[in-house]
Amino acid sequence: MEITLTxxxxxxxxxxxxxxxxxxxxxxxxxxxxxxxxxxxxxxxxEEMEEGEKVSWMRENIDFNMFYDIAWTFAKTADNTIQDPLSWLESFDEFPILDIIEPLQSLLEKTIASKKK
Structure with a gap:
């Protein structure tokens, strides 16, 4: 599965x-x-949470450094020419992690989902 984000x-x-x-x-x-x-x-x-619930849950449960690593891994898988994680992140003036967590959730689900019913 592949997605493109701005x-x-x-x-x-x-x-x-x-x-x-x-x-x-x-x-x-x-x-x-x-x-x-x-x-x-x-x-x-x-997607069912209210905005305040989302922010609270993310603050308590998400290691944002880990999520940067996960985002880099998905980007590197899509484009093998990207640089190491730090250089890649430095290539952005802004990297709104809170805006990309939700769209990347579908990739996370595909990565760990089982096809068994």
Missing amino acids: IDGKQIPFKSNGAVAKRYMMQFQRDLLKDILSMGATNKGF
């Missing part, structure tokens, strides 16, 4: 495939699934 006026592709978890482990020496699960579960879907 960040700082640039069209940035993000992609999920079978290599995402391995790329994340190779770059950050952490397990992607464990990091995703460490963000905690909620009784409501993110």
